Amino acid sequence: MLLLKLLVIPGFLLLISLAGKRWGPSVAGWLSGLPVVVGPILFFLAIEQGEAFAAQSATAALSAMFAMIAFCVSYAQVAQRASWPWALAVSLLVWATIAVVLSAIPPSLSFSVIAAATALLAAPYLFPSVQPVVPGPAPKSDKLLLRMIAGALLTLAVTLLASTVGERWSGLLAVFPVLGSVMAVFSQQTRGPAFTAALLRATATGMYSFAAFCLVLALALPALGLGGFALGVAVSVAMLGVTKRLLAKPAITPATHSTHSTLSND
Secondary structure (H helix, E strand, O other): OHHHHHHHHHHHHHHHHHHHHHHOHHHHHHHHOOOOOHHHHHHHHHHHHOHHHHHHHHHHHHHOHHHHHHHHHHHHHHHOOOOHHHHHHHHHHHHHHHHHHHHHOOOOHHHHHHHHHHHHHHHHHOOOOOOOOOOOOOOOHHHHHHHHHHHHHHHHHHHHHHHHHHHHHHHHHHOOOHHHHHHHHHHHHHHOHHHHHHHHHHHHHHHHHHHHHHHHHHHHHHHHOOHHHHHHHHHHHHHHHHHHHHOOOOOOOOOOOOOOOOOOOO
16 A cells, blocks of 8 residues: 555656656646546545545545646745745735635535636636746656655545544645645746746646536545545546646747746746
8 A cells, every 4th residue: 555655646747747748737736636646645534534424525526626726826926026935925825825714614525616616717817927938847756756655645645644644634735835846836937937827827727627527526435435436436437538628828939938927947
């Protein structure tokens, strides 16, 4: 079981990174909306803590989409004006503040659906308007390795803490933007703030798939047990196909990067 935790999520991240190398930030961000982190975490929670625990965690994870999309929007906005440490600090503070508020609200599937739907529908209007960018060189291998390590550590941390933090914080922590942080920081450092905004905008679009997965699990796990994961994956993949048409398809212009950052992005 420990070996699966260490390999499953890094393997998914490798595939997403290779897709980004081939097709650019919009495709990479869109694919990262798949429940490649929360899915394995909830699966391990279901095995170790029971299906009811995992269903409640899925409900919390669904509401945490509000915090995750707020993180993406905050990072994209701040990155246009400041260097990555500022963008990361502000966006993580936004995520943490919203997560604490969500943890204090009595768990409710109806509330989680409303929170997720509100964030998803508002997201397209909140990202900065930037010029499209040509995908640059692929990130160095050490950066890819760091993304994979971050995913493995998050899986271990959440599953190990589940028995002490409870199902609500297990779900919220499953959506902690460790991977989003790594991808955003490295994108800003190597390819600029415009590329980063495109990546995070596409991530928010792809999170319709994430929402569908969490909703199906919250409803199906009590009745179907672990079989609910197969249904969740099927619905999630179908939703990813639906959201493909929502991706912006701007004309690509050579060497177009954001130039209005006021601080260095090194």
